[in-house]
Amino acid sequence: MGKLEQVTIQEHAPRLKQVRAVEYRASRVELFLRKTVLAALTMLGIGYILVNAPIAFLIGDSALAIPIASQANVSAIAGRILFFMASVIASVLGALFIFGAVKFYERSQTRGVVLFGVLLGSFYLLCLGVGSTLLLSETNFMALMLIVAPVLVAVSAAVHTSPSVRFRVVGSVLGIVGGVVLAYAVFNFRVWGLVFVWDVPFTGPFMSLAVLESVVVILGPVAVCVNSLFDERVGERPLTHVFTLLVALVYGVGALVGSLVLSMNFWNLIWKSPWLGPFLGVSDLVMSTVVFWSASLILMDIGGLLLIVSACLGFVFVAQEFSQL
Numbered sequence: 001m002g003k004l005e006q007v008t009i010q011e012h013a014p015r016l017k018q019v020r021a022v023e024y025r026a027s028r029v030e031l032f033l034r035k036t037v038l039a040a041l042t043m044l045g046i047g048y049i050l051v052n053a054p055i056a057f058l059i060g061d062s063a064l065a066i067p068i069a070s071q072a073n074v075s076a077i078a079g080r081i082l083f084f085m086a087s088v089i090a091s092v093l094g095a096l097f098i099f100g101a102v103k104f105y106e107r108s109q110t111r112g113v114v115l116f117g118v119l120l121g122s123f124y125l126l127c128l129g130v131g132s133t134l135l136l137s138e139t140n141f142m143a144l145m146l147i148v149a150p151v152l153v154a155v156s157a158a159v160h161t162s163p164s165v166r167f168r169v170v171g172s173v174l175g176i177v178g179g180v181v182l183a184y185a186v187f188n189f190r191v192w193g194l195v196f197v198w199d200v201p202f203t204g205p206f207m208s209l210a211v212l213e214s215v216v217v218i219l220g221p222v223a224v225c226v227n228s229l230f231d232e233r234v235g236e237r238p239l240t241h242v243f244t245l246l247v248a249l250v251y252g253v254g255a256l257v258g259s260l261v262l263s264m265n266f267w268n269l270i271w272k273s274p275w276l277g278p279f280l281g282v283s284d285l286v287m288s289t290v291v292f293w294s295a296s297l298i299l300m301d302i303g304g305l306l307l308i309v310s311a312c313l314g315f316v317f318v319a320q321e322f323s324q325l
Contacts, residue, residue: 029317034105036310041101043303044255048094050296051207054289056087059195061286075134082131083195089124093117118157121206122150125182128191128205135194142189145181152178156221165228172225179221183214198278200265207300208254209261216251223247245314252307259300266294 063080066073100113129146136143152174159171187210192202204213223243270291273279279287 029313029320033310033313033317036306036313038101038105040252040303040306040310041097041104043299043306045094045097045101047259047296047299047303048097048207049091050299051293052087052090052094054293054296055192056084056091057289058286058293059084059087062195072137079131079134080195082127082134086124086127086131089120089127093120093124096120115157115161119154122154122157125150125153125205129185132189132191132194140189142185145185146189146191149178149182149185152181153221160224160228168228169225172221172228175221175224176218179218182217186210186217187214198269200269201261203258203262204254206251207259208251208304209258212250212254212258216247216254219243219247219250241314241318245311245318248307248314249311252304252311255300255304256308257304259297259304263294263297263301266290266297270294 059080063077063084066077066080068074068077096113096117100110100117103110103113125146129143129150132143132146133140156171156173156175156178159174160168162168162171186204190202190210191205196202202210204210206213206216208216223240223246226243227240269277269279270287273282273287279290
């Protein structure tokens, strides 16, 4: 009986079945898209770091040249210190671009990186807004908008982290309001002209053409709102990608055109510096820093061009997604 029971147990013993894992195979368009996005964000990140380095040096040099002799001079120094802090934060934001690009290429979760980037960008704008009010002799409405807008965006980002769909929608709407206020300030207020009185068409706070940057800061929250409403619906998920690609396309064009125009104006002033212009009689160190600034803008041009290519490839990928629905 013992042998019989043993045989019976062996016959009814469960057999492990080998289950083949389903491997995700990305299309060639998606693979090339990820590589292009990696290259674009990496170039933009390096551009942010290298462009803000000479900006921070020039701001620090100008702050040290102001004597502490009056209340107006103290306000001017404090405003420049905040601008210096903003340049350092922008460099950190550039490093975050590179880190997020690597995470995106590896198909890792990038939501935390994006949230930290939004909060960091809000603090960057807040430094610029408060610094602008200190540099101006009287209260300026545009500088006030540059303070209110990042606060609204930071609050909307915090609310958007809620698992509730309603809270995320409320956060997205609040972000759209903040984006509209910020767009109004960016379009009408050339913030870098307060510390660099050189009569050149400076780019917006995020180093792109001010007109297109004002469009981007509105499209970004709109894309987040659409993502909150439709991302959980598989059939409508490509729609969320369209708005994200629009943001990338507009910002890419703005970064390309804005940086190119600014660098050409810099070289025009540098060429005239021995005879006239704002660089007449400046030290060799300041002139070398301006030359480095103008040369670093080439990285922003390359990054903007790659971002445009990435957006166009993204539209091709979205078209494939729509065709498979």
